[in-house]
Every structure is written in C-alpha cells, then in structure tokens.
Amino acid sequence: MEREVKGSTKVLGITKKKKFRKNISKYAWAYFMIAPTMIGLFILNIWPIIQTIYLSFCSSGDFGKFIWTGAANYARMAADITLRQATINTFLFTIFSVPFGICLSLLAAQLLNSNIRGKTIYRTIYFLPCVSAPAAIAMVWRWLYNGDFGLINHILSVFGIDGPGWNTDPRFALMSIAVVAIWSSIGYNMIILLAGLQTIPKVYYDAADIDGAGPFRKYFSITLPLLSPALFFVIILSIMRALRQFDLVYMMTSEQNPAIIQTRTVVHYFFKQAFDLFNQAYASVVIVFLLVIIMIVTLFQFMIQKKWVHYS
Amino acid sequence: MKKPRFSAYIIAWLIGVIWILPFMGLFAASIRPYEEVVYGWWRLDKLSITLKSYLEALDHPTSPMSKAVFNSVIISIPTTILVVTAASLAAYALAMYKFGFKNLLLFVIIFILAVPVTSIIPPLFFQMHRLRLINTRAGLILVNATWGLPWSILFFKNFFLSIPKNFVESGRIDGASDFAIYGLIILPIAKSALISVAVLEFVWTWNSFLFPLILLHNSDLWTVTQCIPVIKGVFHIDWSLVSAAALIAMIFPLIIFIFLQKYYLKGIMVGAIKG
Numbered sequence: 355m356e357r358e359v360k361g362s363t364k365v366l367g368i369t370k371k372k373k374f375r376k377n378i379s380k381y382a383w384a385y386f387m388i389a390p391t392m393i394g395l396f397i398l399n400i401w402p403i404i405q406t407i408y409l410s411f412c413s414s415g416d417f418g419k420f421i422w423t424g425a426a427n428y429a430r431m432a433a434d435i436t437l438r439q440a441t442i443n444t445f446l447f448t449i450f451s452v453p454f455g456i457c458l459s460l461l462a463a464q465l466l467n468s469n470i471r472g473k474t475i476y477r478t479i480y481f482l483p484c485v486s487a488p489a490a491i492a493m494v495w496r497w498l499y500n501g502d503f504g505l506i507n508h509i510l511s512v513f514g515i516d517g518p519g520w521n522t523d524p525r526f527a528l529m530s531i532a533v534v535a536i537w538s539s540i541g542y543n544m545i546i547l548l549a550g551l552q553t554i555p556k557v558y559y560d561a562a563d564i565d566g567a568g569p570f571r572k573y574f575s576i577t578l579p580l581l582s583p584a585l586f587f588v589i590i591l592s593i594m595r596a597l598r599q600f601d602l603v604y605m606m607t608s609e610q611n612p613a614i615i616q617t618r619t620v621v622h623y624f625f626k627q628a629f630d631l632f633n634q635a636y637a638s639v640v641i642v643f644l645l646v647i648i649m650i651v652t653l654f655q656f657m658i659q660k661k662w663v664h665y666s
Numbered sequence: 667m668k669k670p671r672f673s674a675y676i677i678a679w680l681i682g683v684i685w686i687l688p689f690m691g692l693f694a695a696s697i698r699p700y701e702e703v704v705y706g707w708w709r710l711d712k713l714s715i716t717l718k719s720y721l722e723a724l725d726h727p728t729s730p731m732s733k734a735v736f737n738s739v740i741i742s743i744p745t746t747i748l749v750v751t752a753a754s755l756a757a758y759a760l761a762m763y764k765f766g767f768k769n770l771l772l773f774v775i776i777f778i779l780a781v782p783v784t785s786i787i788p789p790l791f792f793q794m795h796r797l798r799l800i801n802t803r804a805g806l807i808l809v810n811a812t813w814g815l816p817w818s819i820l821f822f823k824n825f826f827l828s829i830p831k832n833f834v835e836s837g838r839i840d841g842a843s844d845f846a847i848y849g850l851i852i853l854p855i856a857k858s859a860l861i862s863v864a865v866l867e868f869v870w871t872w873n874s875f876l877f878p879l880i881l882l883h884n885s886d887l888w889t890v891t892q893c894i895p896v897i898k899g900v901f902h903i904d905w906s907l908v909s910a911a912a913l914i915a916m917i918f919p920l921i922i923f924i925f926l927q928k929y930y931l932k933g934i935m936v937g938a939i940k941g
Contacts, residue, residue: 490912598782
C-alpha cells in the first residue's frame with residue numbers, strides 16, 4: 355500500500371514538473387510574441403500618457419521646467435468659462451453627428467445588402483472620403499460652404515435664398531462641421547454594419563414570412579436585434595471619435611473665424627492652450643478632463659448594452 | 667431574392683451624388699486653369715482643359731508633390747509591415763495562450779484607444795527628442811506604428827478566435843513548434859484579416875497629419891499631408907493647383923482600396939463583428 359502511494363506521488367511529481375516546464379516554454383513563446391508590442395506601446399504611448407497625467411498636477415515654470423502644484427489646475431479648470439463652452443460644443447457636436455451618421459450608415463449598408471445593381475460602384479463612392487486626407491476634405495468643404503462663391507449658396511440662390519457663410523456663421527458653423535464629419539465617416543461604419551447584416555441567416559426571414567410578419571415587424575424583430583453587436587461596436591467608436599473631434603474644427607475654422615467660440619471643441623481648446631499659449635500644464639488638465647468624460651460615457655454604454663445588445 | 671424597389675435606386679443615387687460631388691469639384695478644378703474656376707468650378711461659360719496644375723504641383727518650388735509622394739510611400743509601407751507583423755504576433759499570443767498580465771495588457775490596449783492622439787503630442791515630442799528621432803523617417807514610422815497597434819491587435823484577436831481550435835491542435839500533434847503553427851497554419855487562414863489591417867493602416871498612415879507635422883521639420887522629408895497646406899498658402903489660394911495636389915495625394919490609398927476591397931471586406935466581416 356505504502357509503496358504504491360509513494361509511487362503514485364512520484365509519478366505525479368514528474369508530470370507536474372513536466373507540465374510546469376511545458377508551461378514555461380508556452381509562456382516564453384507568449385511573452386516573446388508580445389514583447390515588441392509591449393516595448394513600443396510603453397515607450398511611445400503609455401509613458402507620454404503618464405506624463406500628461408503628471409503634468410496636470412504641475413504648473414509651467416521657467417525654461418520648460420514644471421513645478422508640482424497639486425490640484426491648482428483643477429480648481430482653475432472648474433472656473434474656466436471657455437472650457438465650459440468647449441464642453442457644450444463637444445456634446446452638441448456628438449449629439450448631432452453620431453445619430454445622423456449612424457442612421458445614414460445603416461441606410462447605406464441596407465442598400466448595399468439588397469440585390470441592387472452596381473454595388474461595387476456605390477460602395478467605392480461611399481468609401482471615397484475614408485481614403486482622402488483630412489486636409490483635402492476640409493479644403494473641399496470650405497470651398498463648398500463659402501458664403502460668396504460656394505456651390506451650396508449658388509444652388510440656394512437659384513431658389514432665391516441668400517445663404518450664409520456656412521462655416522463662418524456662428525449659428526450654423528458647428529452643424530456644418532458635423533455634416534462634414536458625417537460625410538467622411540459613413541464609409542467605415544457602413545462596411546462594419548454591412549458585415550453584420552450579411553451574418554444574419556436568411557432562414558429567419560423565411561420563417562417570419564410564413565408567420566405573416568410585415569416588413570416593419572421583420573426589421574425590428576429580426577434585423578435590428580441580430581445587428582445589435584455590430585451596431586454597438588459602431589456606436590462606441592463613433593461617440594469616442596466625436597468626443598475627441600479636432601482635425602476638422604482646426605482646419606475649417608481658424609482663430610480669426612467669427613464662429614470659433616461656437617465651434618471650439620475640448621481637444622481644440624487643449625491644442626490652443628498647449629501650442630498657442632504654451633501652457634502645457636493647464637492643457638494637460640483639459641485632456642485629463644476629456645479622458646474622464648470619454649471613460650464615463652463608454653462605461654455607461656457598456657452598462658446599458660445588456661439591455662439591447664443580443665449576442666447569439 | 668426580391669427585386670429591389672425603384673426607391674432604393676433613388677436613395678442610392680442621391681447619397682452617391684452628395685458623396686461624389688466634392689470630388690467632382692476637385693477634379694473639375696484641377697484640370698482647368700485658375701482663372702476659370704476662381705468663381706466656381708461648375709461655371710461652364712469658358713472651358714479649357716489643361717494638365718498644367720498637375721505638373722506644377724508635382725514640381726512645386728517649396729513642396730514638390732513628387733517628392734512628397736515618394737516620402738509618404740517610404741514611410742507608409744514600413745509602418746504597415748511593422749504593424750501587421752507585431753500586431754498579429756501579439757494577438758496570436760493573446761488569443762491562444764493564458765499568461766500573466768494578459769488582462770492588464772488588454773485593458774491597456776483599450777485604454778490607449780480612448781486617448782485622443784492630440785493630447786500626448788507635447789510629451790511625445792520630448793520623448794522623441796530624447797531618443798534623437800526628431801526629423802528622421804524611422805521616428806515617424808515608429809510613432810505611427812505604435813499608435814496603429816491597439817486596434818489592429820483587437821482586430822486580429824477577434825479574427826484568430828474565430829479560427830477552429832482543431833487547426834492548431836492538428837499542428838501540435840504533428841510536432842510543429844508554436845512559431846510554426848503561427849506562421850504555417852494561422853497566417854495563411856488569416857490572409858483576409860492581414861489584408862484588411864494592412865489596407866486600413868496604410869491609408870491612416872498616409873493621411874496622418876499631426877505626427878509628421880510635429881516630427882518632420884526638414885522639408886526634404888515632408889509627406890503629402892504636410893505639403894497640401896503649404897501649396898494652399900495663406901492669402902492667395904490657387905484652387906486649380908491645390909485641387910491637383912489633393913488628388914495626387916489620394917491616388918495611392920484609392921488604388922490600394924479598389925484593388926484589395928474584395929479581401930478587405932471579407933476580413934472586416936470576421937475581425938470586427940465576432941467577439
């Protein structure tokens with residue numbers, strides 16, 4: 355009896371050791387494979403992010419030195435009216451651009467999922483803005499929006515309407531930029547949603563036909579629930595992108611633009627603080643503030659996703 | 667399948683027209699002399715077609731597009747190769763193994779995705795300065811690549827998870843090493859995902875504006891996105907010239923998208939949806 359027990363523990367010991375060694379070699383492979391990524395991410399992404407957070411607790415001193423001042427920047431931020439306006443602008447921009455953008459992407463995806471003729475051509479055209487440089491996009495649209503010789507006002511004048519300068523009039527500037535944002539983001543969203551639509555099995559629709567369901571019923575009971583994972587993915591990314599909007603605002607409204615107060619987003623304000631006013635410490639607070647907002651919004655979406663996203 | 671309704675065509679056309687109109691404007695302006703387009707490219711009272719603007723843009727005195735296109739190619743291709751290689755390796759490890767810090771790494775990757783690139787520009791600049799990588803192509807390639815890694819890793823991870831486990835198991839039974847399984851079994855299956863990431867990464871690197879702006883000050887190294895604002899100038903804007911420059915800047919990404927879109931779409935379908 356005793357011998358047997360002894361024998362079995364010995365065997366167990368060996369297998370354990372072997373398993374351990376096998377695991378070590380397995381881990382070694384895994385670490386070897388992620389090592390280049392980890393090094394790169396640490397040096398060029400994580401370290402600058404940590405420094406930004408550190409800077410938010412400092413004030414800029416002479417000769418590019420930074421002095422620890424604790425929460426002073428945060429106190430200043432709470433009383434900053436320009437930042438408050440920029441935050442409102444950012445949210446307005448998001449509320450305007452995301453729902454419209456997603457509805458249009460969904461419409462485009464639906465069109466390309468039907469057996470319409472010339473799909474490749476439509477797909478390429480809708481995707482065109484995604485392959486063009488933001489600098490070129492901003493330029494083209496400024497040209498279209500121009501109050502005096504832009505195409506939009508030219509068309510409106512045919513109907514006897516005297517249009518404003520779309521990107522210089524404070525009433526319309528932010529919406530005009532949101533339109534450009536929608537226009538340039540449809541391509542990606544559409545393709546992801548199209549991919550989602552194509553994974554829905556045809557059988558469901560056949561079954562619904564037998565049950566006599568109408569097109570609306572089919573859409574809301576089959577298409578939308580089964581598309582929800584793709585839709586969730588697109589919504590998360592679109593909201594993130596809208597909250598950190600910078601490029602288009604920067605390139606379409608200059609500091610001399612009369613509408614700049616109504617179009618300045620949080621990241622744009624950060625940019626102004628950091629590079630025009632050379633106030634990097636305060637600029638860091640602005641960015642930390644935005645990061646917290648993005649985190650909260652994203653977390654909130656993950657919390658409510660259980661209510662409407664159906665994973666098969 | 668049902669025949670599409672007439673209204674579907676009208677909607678598809680309407681969106682198509684709005685989507686292509688700005689590009690029509692660019693094209694129309696680029697092939698006509700400046701005097702004709704200054705009050706609007708749609709005016710057709712005088713029409714003469716010339717390639718003068720293209721030649722001028724390619725040979726611009728301060729920022730020639732010919733050189734800029736070369737610079738962009740020489741930066742975008744290594745960036746793309748670097749991202750596809752590093753991200754697919756890391757994603758393979760994340761998808762196939764359990765190891766320490768795995769969840770931490772995933773959290774870090776998602777966190778980086780939420781950070782606006784603009785926000786880390788000042789510390790990044792100092793970091794690059796310390797590494798003596800300002801004004802070098804290698805520096806821009808590394809920065810572009812590391813900022814392209816997070817989403818590509820998540821994308822590849824989703825794709826790899828959709829590959830049936832028995833492919834890997836059969837390789838292991840045949841005595842293949844982990845590296846061989848990755849190279850000989852996984853990568854060939856993941857061809858469409860590799861192409862998807864490569865296309866997106868190439869286009870994004872090509873169009874990235876902020877990184878070249880802060881890292882490359884030597885005008886010999888300027889990329890296409892840096893040259894367009896210079897060609898546009900500040901006070902007097904030669905619309906024909908800028909339009910030609912903008913179109914030249916679009917050619918490479920467009921060709922890549924059109925020729926690879928079949929694979930690219932297939933890859934997106936698995937990479938972005940599952941998981």
